[in-house]
Amino acid sequence: MPLPPNPGLLSTLLLDWPTLSAAAVLLVACLAAVAYAAACAVVAQRFTRARRKRPELAQQHPALADAAVRFPARDGRATLEGWYLPAWPQAGAVVFVHGKDACRGDELKSPTYALAQSLRARGLSVLMLDLRGHGESSDARLTYSEHERHDVLGAVDFLLGQGYAPGCIGLLGASMGASTALRAAAAEQAVGGVVADTPFADLAAMLRTQFRRLTGLPMWFLPGALLMGRLLSGVHPARVRPVDEMPRLRGRPVLVIHSQADPLIPLAHGRMLARAAGGRLWVTQAPRHIGSYLAMEHTYTAVVSDFFCRHLLGDAIDHARSANDASGRADAGVAAA
16 A cells, blocks of 8 residues: 655755755766866876887897997986997087987987988997887886986986087987977087977977877866876976077077978977077978988988088098098908908
């Protein structure tokens, strides 16, 4: 037999309806906030951790095993692995700086051993390194040049310790590595020239233009992702603006290389940096990000080699080239024997 309705209970529910509605709205808001924070945390984790890629060139070129070196970052917060390929005499040297998710020997999204050998043939030593959080170097969060510039400065310190004179050390960087190289050079007068392939001028501006494409999320997730990234890395993305430091490079040689149709970092970033540094801009027609070397290897090698020889070797260029040609002939003779 059904129970009769309880007027008191019904009256209580009707009177508490605003409270129940408010509680439901609060619950939904809390769940939405948790979901928003979780999505932002996933994005921030992805953007502040590199995908480790182990250097593979040594498998193809066993001689690189004897070229392995290790040195500290200038800030003392990372130990870096590298390959040092000296030319003779030790008149000038170039540091190769890779970008996000890359490693030494893969700085230009294509093996760079041939480029390194071309520089050596013209009298320039080469130092390739794994930035912190990449390759075989110390673990670390990505900070898009804020901390990584100390790795490049550690490479400069290593070369100074090998006897290279201030002004005879150059930097070749790609993407994040290009922006890192520019910032390191701005902080160190011993750097005599920089080639920056596809650098970004303003990290926050680049993220704003690429966030939806890279994550598939609406733009209103960006502020939360930036906040989470700051909590994870300790670095405020809005303050990573290499363009602000470029006036310190005025008077020193800077070559910015940028593809007209780069899908990740717009050409406007390259123009802005070249103008602020008083440097040159070489616009290519490469079809992808950091694609200029792969698209035109011989031209790229000639332009970069000429740039560094002219600005790092100076009067020593002919002597260095002759010495390395002689060394190459001697090596060929030994091989033939």
